[in-house]
Amino acid sequence: MNVPVIDMIVRSGWAGRIIIILLALFSLLTWAIIFNRYFALATIAAKNKLFRRRYDMLNKLSEIESVDAKTIGSPMGQLGRTAAMEYRRILEDAKSHTGVKDWSFFLQNQFTMASERMESAFMALIAPLDKGVFFLAMISSIAPFLGLLGTVWGIMNSFFEIGNQGSASLPVVAPGIAEALITTIVGLAVAIPALFFYNYFNHRAEKIENQMDEFKELVIVRLKREIFNLLYTERPGRTQPSQMPRV
Secondary structure (H helix, E strand, O other), rough: OOHHHHHHHHHHOOOHHHHHHHHHHHHHHHHHHHHHHHHHHHHHHHHHHHHHHHHOOOOOOOHHHOOOHHHHHHHHHHHHHHHHHHHHHHHHHHOOOOOOOOHHHHHHHHHHHHHHHHHHHHHHHHHHHOOOHHHHHHHHHHHHHHHHHHHHHHHHHHHHHHHHHHOOOOHHHHHHHHHHHHHHHHHHHHHHHHHHHHHHHHHHHHHHHHHHHHHHHHHHHHHHHHHHHHHHHOOOOOHHHHHOOOO
16 A cells, blocks of 8 residues: 555656655755754753852852863853953952052953953854754745745646646646645645744744843853952952952
8 A cells, every 4th residue: 555645756747856855855954953953952051050050159250160171161151261261360460560550440441351251252152052043944934935836836737738638637637736735745844843943942042142141241240249359348448459369
């Protein structure tokens, strides 16, 4: 007993088969991207969540570097490590600029530089989140039109056969109609999951991006607070960088 769909593909003309082959390749690419992005985003989300729990238990920003390599290797962990590097850079710059008179201006410049570097790191880290998702959007747009092309081609073949045979009987029109239907079905079967997962992955990536953006703002505030505490709160009067406590 023949499977109807396979039988219709076998009975399709050369144009229908080419379209079906293209749609099959699009389907393979779609599912490859789906599995890759699903596990990639799930892994990133899990590692970010683990790092955030570890971060909330730290007493000082500089302790981020003591977090295990696997956890700090997450995008949020790398963002935190950038903040720790900026924290140490500001302290080292403060120690080396002992002759600075306007510390408010000096620190404002340092914090601006740190914020810019954090923003640059943030943009670099979120860029891979939507890797490959563009192809899902492209496939979801192209696949239905390829199916429609096959539909039109199949109907045209049916009309040509009617003209050649002088009859509109079922055996005459059936092959063209079958070709038209199968390309439509395959086109929709490729486009629907591509469109669904395109929107799903965009939502997941946006959620991760928002969490990282929130973390970036929080860690910048913490960086400023800890620097101010070291410079002013822990010592009376104006603290000299060369006298700052070791961190």
